Amino acid sequence: MLFRLLSVLMVTTLIGCASEVAVINGDELLEIDGVYLEPDTGQPFTGLAQWHYDNGQLKTYIHYEGGKRNGLNEDFFDDGRLAEKSTYVEGKRNGLHEEFYDNGQLMERRHYIIGQGNGVWEWYSREGDLIEQKYYVNGDVVSD
Structure with a gap:
């Protein structure tokens, strides 16, 4: 801290x-x-x-x-x-965006290119387990 x-x-x-x-x-x-x-x-x-x-x-x-x-x-x-x-x-x-739980574990990870979602987006539980994953291209989901 x-x-x-x-x-x-x-x-x-x-x-x-x-x-x-x-x-x-x-x-x-x-x-x-x-x-x-x-x-x-x-x-x-x-x-x-x-x-x-x-x-x-x-x-x-x-x-x-x-x-x-x-x-x-x-x-x-x-x-x-x-x-x-x-x-x-x-x-x-633009680039990597990350959010964290108050226990320090990663909550979500997203990638952007000039304001649009691009690449893998991931969501995690408070314990650090991967919950969901999606792939974005130019702001649109192309696969779950």
Whole structure:
């Protein structure tokens, strides 16, 4: 838990040192038609938005570019364990998406190419057993 928080803070710090990425409380962003805007200027936000639980624990971080999700996004349980992990390109999921149970077991694994399901999607039980598997091409199920 502490390691993940420190890793996120270190990455944020390194990114900030390298290119002065803006970091903002995600609750401050304005959303209009799927585009996230800076609260002060109304311009599309580029940077890192973070949300926290009441106890201060990191809840979510999302990278934005030009007001759209772009890059790694992660959600955490209130104890710091990873709940969900996705990568976005221009506001659309792209690549591997994973969700986890609160016990740490993988719940589901999906693959995307620019917002459309592509490849094997898998769902697992809380104990880690494969429950279901489907294969997608361009957003359509082609086999179970």
